[in-house]
Amino acid sequence: MDPASPARNPEGSEPGGDIRALTGFAACGGGRIDASSAPAFVMHRPLAPRVPVLLSVPHAGRAYPRAVLDAMGDPAAVSAVLEDRLADRLAERVAIATGAGVIMARAPRAMIDLNRDPADLDWSLVADPSPARFHPAPVSRRAQTGLGVIPSRAASVGSIWRRTLPISEYHRRVEDIHAPYQAALSQHLAALCEHWGCALLIDLHSMPPLRPQAGRGSTPRFVIGDRFGRSCAAHLSATALRVLGRHQAVAHNLPYAGGYILDRQAAPRHGIHAVQVEVCRSLYLDQSLRELGTGADSVVRALEQLVLGLASALIASKDAPPSWTHAAAAE
Template identity: 25%
Template sequence: MKPVEVSRGDGPIVLGIPHSGTWLPGHIKAQLNDRGRTLADTDWHIDRLYHGLLPGATTVRATFHRYVIDANRSPKNESLYPGQNTTSLVPVTDFDGRPIWSTAPDAAEVAARRAAFHTPYHTALEVELKRVQKRHGVAILYDCHSIRSQIPYLFDGKLPDFNIGTASSSSCDERLEDLVQSICKATGGTTATNGRFKGGWATRHYGRPLHGIHAIQMELAQSTYLENEAPPFTYDELKSAHLRSLLAEILGRIASLAPELGR
């Protein structure tokens, strides 16, 4: 299996999907313990949730699981949230702080995984962002994520429904941030901007609004579209239909805003 799938569109938006993949190469799967093999930290069904919402959108999706290597972490393994609990480039624990490996990968294996999986994903993402920017004068990376709404190891209490990350308002034009925030707030659902989630490495790395590339991360609480947030992490058709309508509005209005951002 290829580490990345790309679906090219002719519009100004690139959807990044780094964490919905569940592929584990056999030798890596064999190194995981029973807890690790549940793949609990997957962004379950996010590719399905966003599929077909915006005609013309380009999608770049990692097929491998984040336990292989996390495509939304710095290749240098620098912490996104210094001083807070988080997971590393190749996670050694799950989101509950529990070990996931029977045989943890050493530095040489981490380097090999970075070359085989992390680099191809970001090479593809960069190629598409540059292609889109050349066509439109601007490119917008909308990074698609989800997470369980309650994970005491990572954050206190219950996570808001919509968690918008723009690297403390530095990764995109403020009009883009304000637009997404206003749509989410209008739903009556709970919303946070640059709260516990400020955007991962992709948002921070690619978001250069002064150079025509804008990046925003949407971290959805999985309670907004799953029947439950435990195995088997079943997709809820009714919840998802409502959420897809909202996400389609967000993406459509971002696309409409793109020409103004390119001026």
């Protein structure tokens, strides 16, 4: 992207302009961040698909329009809290190694959270005296605490925005960023299911280090979320826990069980499964938590094994009766 582009990064990393395909992949952009030509996300499709797996990275986008930065109280602090810092770099390497497709947001989470229901908004953000006429649904507790579809507050930062948002801009972000991302996920998963007879979405996130809890053993460095069993077959969650457990302590659904993307995309009865994977940032970032660290290679290897292990388990079980999948989970 040229220097005159309206999008930039508060910490100087690449904002995401030109689309360069990963080796062995075809790439295309989708959605629209703002009035510029910058895509809201990028999809890399393998030229020769090897696994029925799609990786999703919804929270690593860092192409901040100038208007968004100007509306923020402290852009650097907000980005450090809200971004899944450089999780897209991990996903790219995993995709190349395994042949999984990957879709990665370039629009930042501060603009719109792709893992939230588009109607789950803190209406105090909107510069309109009667938001109820646009959407009468009650505001969720998550949105009330600042983490709705457009975040309003961030831990250790407080209020994110200097001013309210026009209702038209809220609708534009839903229509130009959120809806196209969800549609791209659905279309790619449907194509995988048609080709393989099954499909798996791995929604990749990063998390701050969890606090040790007395009596609970090692502090988890990975968390597998499956919406408490609703988003994938039990044996797939068991496989994920087993594979990642060979590398680091891993938890299941606590404190992260997955969000809107899993609810929207998963359809296990129709062969489309989905899991959320949280990776502790201290595992793959340096001490500043801004750049990739020496542990990134180990995390990539663990995620490669996860993709291949889940793909094998999914393909092996897609024609098996339900009793087989439950038995496999108990092994």
